[in-house]
Amino acid sequence: MARPGQRRTGARRTAPRNQRGRHRGDVIALLAGTAREVEAAAQHGRVTPAVRTKFHAVALLLREERARLRTEAAGSESHRAEQLKRLDGIAQILATTAVRDVELMALLDEDAVVADAVRSLKREMLISAGVEPAPEEAPPPAETPAAPERRVVPQSVATRQLATPFLAPDYSAxxxxxxxxxxxxxxxxxxxxxxxxxxxxxxxxxxCMTLPAPSKRYPKLMAHQAQLVAAAAAGHRxxxxxxxxxxxxxxxxxxxxxxxxxxxxxxxxxxxxxxxxxxxxxxxxxxxxxxxxxxxxxxxxxxxxxxxxxxxxxxxxxxxxxxxxxxxxxxxxxxxxxxxxxxxxxxxxxxxxxxxxxxxxxxxxxxxxxxxxxxxxxxxxxxxxxxxxxxxxxxxxxxxxxxxxxxxxxxxxxxxxxxxxxxxxxxxxxxxxxVAADIPDRRIADLPVELDGSAGRSIRAAERNLARRLVTQYKRSASPGDGIDHELVRRIAKAELKDATKSSGENVFSMMRRIGQAKAGPAADYAAQLARSAGKVIFFAKHVDVMDGAEEIFAKQGVRFSSIRGDQTPKVRQRNIDAFVNDPEVAIAVCSLTAAGVGLNLQVASNVVLAELSWTDAEQTQAIDRSHRIGQTEPVTAWRIIAAQTIDARIAELIDTKAGLAARALDGSDEQIVPSADVQLEALVALLTEALGQ
The missing domain is CATH 3.40.50.10810 (Tandem AAA-ATPase domain)
Structure with a gap:
């Protein structure tokens, strides 16, 4: 007999077999602990064979326990319901883990083959829980994503959760x-x-996947829209x-x-x-x-x-x-x-x-x-x-x-x-x-502008300095010989691009911003002329200071405008959009290329002024298509303001050559694909190559 305070050991190991069945609750606790071990391993990407074995063992024991609780007569209904609820929680852990790994998903199938290692582990788990083992399969511990931080739960959502009866997740799929x-x-x-x-x-x-005939349930839809709705109605998900x-x-x-x-x-x-x-x-x-x-x-x-x-x-x-x-x-x-x-x-x-x-x-x-x-x-x-x-x-x-x-x-x-x-x-x-042949055509028209005065001279001088710096770096590494080493040119350009944010001198990004600032005046003047002669105009720029400069010019000229920017509250932004769309006196929408270049419907305008260039054809296309969309009745023209004899013109050409990616991959075009992420790099390569050629 143990003395007071002395710890007793081996109690479970020596327990008579006929008493082991009295501790069935230990099985559920063990399953929960093992499932979370698998969950943690899966979250860290360690879905090893041992983890899969655990997962399968837990899944099999879970299935057994559920069947036992539903058929046994002993115990109260409330106790049985509580135990089944705990099993549902473990099932959810397994299911959410299995979604991430096709092999774990397969182990949830009742017909999944049970390996010897799974049978052995299942037996050990039952014994450790004080239960007489009956060998059967058990899935490896399932991975669930870590519980996300619940930084905010709106009060109305909490009320809904309390008011809605518990519905078990549907794992039938x-x-x-x-x-x-x-x-x-x-x-x-x-x-x-x-x-x-x-x-x-x-x-x-x-x-494009094969789509069914257009649904007639929604007569306001165009045929191509109704086809997709019909596909969803037919079960595509x-x-x-x-x-x-x-x-x-x-x-x-x-x-x-x-x-x-x-x-x-x-x-x-x-x-x-x-x-x-x-x-x-x-x-x-x-x-x-x-x-x-x-x-x-x-x-x-x-x-x-x-x-x-x-x-x-x-x-x-x-x-x-x-x-x-x-x-x-x-x-x-x-x-x-x-x-x-x-x-x-x-x-x-x-x-x-x-x-x-x-x-x-x-x-x-x-x-x-x-x-x-x-x-x-x-x-x-x-x-x-x-x-x-x-x-x-x-x-x-x-x-x-x-x-x-x-x-x-x-x-x-x-x-x-x-x-x-x-x-x-x-x-x-x-x-x-x-699918929408009645939408009028669109075109892109380039308007070269000469950057005169001190701003233009400064930008051209900065471009020459950048080119000289690149040439100096090239000459330090180039081997003597004839011709240009194009591989070295590309390496120099990549290094310059990588260090652009750290460079104390001029770089391609700061130059493009300065060019945008210098173009703000001519671009705004042109947009104001368009507004007076042709109606509403959308004015796109990348940088806030370019938008500010344009708005000052519009205000001085008495042209009413709306400003659509990323730092506005949704209410203010929507009010400005509505003003441009609905108020005939608001002639120009001054839009951020990044914040307003997607999702908006500004088809009341058929002229778009691109005061600054995007780095990708896709971003440029998105901006133009705020106007060129279903419901447009006029041909749409996008006027690109290009700073002549600067890197701005090179980038415009590069963007146009990079437009073939989606056309080839999605539309069946035979255009050559060139990754458009390299516009900045290619601009520097062109700048250095031209300087070396001179």
Whole structure:
């Protein structure tokens, strides 16, 4: 007999077998602890064979315990309900973990093969819980994403959560998704070839899934819009809606959600258009209340069917959004998430995973008229949001479709077949010229301006100094001999670009800003002339000081204008948009190229002045298409103000040569693809090459 205070050891190990069944509650505690171990391992990317074994063991024991509790007569109903609720929590951990890994997903299948290591671990777990083992399979511990920081939970959302009866997540889709198990292609690296298949496109092979006949339920829709809604009604649930800007993607998304019954619906959008999204929802789905998340969400309607939130505040709201029970999610201007290391991209991907983990057939839609801005890799984050791939491989139906081609990346026919497999998952791309022939043409007209006076002389001198600095660096490293070493030229340009923010001298970015400041006056004068002679004008600039300078000129000339900027509150911004659209006396909209270049409908104007150049053709196109869109009745002209005899002119030429990426990858054009991320680099390469040639 142990003395007082002495610790007794071996009690569980020596307990009689007929007493072990008295501690069934220990099994659930053990399952919960093991599931969280797997969750933690998966969060750190360590889904090893041992982790999979744990996962399978937990899944099998979970299934057994659930069956036992539902059939046994002993114990009270309240106790049984409490134990089942605990098991539901463990099931949710397993399910959300499995969504990230196709092999874990397969282990949730009741027909999954049980390995000897799983049987052995399951037996050990039962013994450690004081239960007589009955060998059966148990899945490895499931990974769940770390609980997001719940920095803000709006009061109305908390009230809704308390008022809504508990509904268990629907995991019925997991077994279906687990059928896509890699077999023949298991050892192949596939993401690179899948992306390459779009680079190899051309010869008229456009990127659009086969769509059903237009739905007649929505007579206000154009035929191409009604086709997508019909696809959602027919059961398709993932879309990369890449229609050219101006073809009404917002309406298509809202009515696709209606056709799919995907409510509540989450819309993640740029800040500048979130108020407009609420308006569009009221227009197209007036019976579905919409709420806009502002700041800390104090005005959020927790009972709304459509929740609109902008990228910038996701970090505050990702916690409650993940638990809200959304059955659909729309990401507008989805190219905003192309950088997967950014916080907003990570939040979007996390929310999509949590929605997939709780809903059997969620509607997931990525909307962007310019899905490819820098290079083909821009597809990765969007495909991952839609659940087509993870970090390393295709998933689910996409993997199954690739298996069914009976081809590998070593076969010549793999690339067109693989591209079609991706497109059939839900890429929808239509061009204005094909589906909206009644929209008048658009054109881009360059207006060279001479930068006279001290500002012009200073800019040209700075460009010469930059060129001399690059030449000096080149000569330090160049080997004696004839001709220009173009590889060295590129290395020098890359080094200059990398150090541009640290350089004490002039660099390509500061020069472009100075050029923009110098062009502000001529560009504003031209916009004012256009407004007097041709009606409303949209004036785009990149930098705040260029916008300020233009607005001072408009004010001096007595031209009324609206200012649309990124630092405005949504209410102020929308008021300024409405003034330009509705007030005939407001002649010019002075717009930030980054804040107002997406999502807005400014078709009351048919003239666009680009006072500063973008670094990409996609950004330039987005800006022009604020005017060139459905409902426009006049030909649209974009007037690019170009500083003659400066690097500005070189960059304009480079942007025009980089316009072929989306055309080839999505529209079947035969144009050569050149990554547009290199415009800055190519500008420096051209500057140095020309200087060396002289």
């Amino acid at each position: 997991f077994a279906q998704r687990s059928t896509a198990r890699p077999r023949r292609l298991a050892s192949w690296e596939l993401l690179g070839p899948l992306l390459s298949s779009f680079e190899r496109a051309g010869s008229g092979d456009s990127a 993932t879309f990369l809606l890449a229609d050219e800007p101006g073809l009404g993607k917002t309406a298509q998304a809202l009515l696709a959600a209606e056709a799919a019954g995907a409510y509540p619906l989450l819309a993640v959008v740029p800040n500048v258009v979130k108020t407009n999204w609420a308006r569009e929802a009221n227009l197209w789905t007036p019976h579905r209340p919409a709420t806009v998340v502002q700041g800390n969400g104090d005005t959020v309607d927790g009972y709304a069917d459509i929740v609109v939130v902008n990228y910038e505040v996701l970090d505050r709201h990702v916690g409650w959004l993940g638990d809200f029970g959304f059955r659909g999610m729309v990401v507008d201007e989805a190219h905003f998430i192309k950088n997967k290391t950014s916080q907003r991209s990570q939040h979007v991907l996390e929310l999509a995973e949590r929605i997939r983990s709780r809903t059997a057939e969620p509607l997931l839609m990525a909307l962007t008229g310019t899905p490819l801005i820098n290079d083909i890799d821009d597809f990765r984050a969007i495909w991952q949001f839609l659940g087509w791939i993870d970090e390393t491989k295709p998933l689910g139906e996409l993997m199954q479709a690739l298996e069914e081609t009976d081809l590998t990346p070593a076969d010549p026919g793999f690339y067109p077949a693989a591209r079609r497999c991706v497109i059939d998952r839900g890429i929808v791309r239509r061009r204005k010229v094909d």
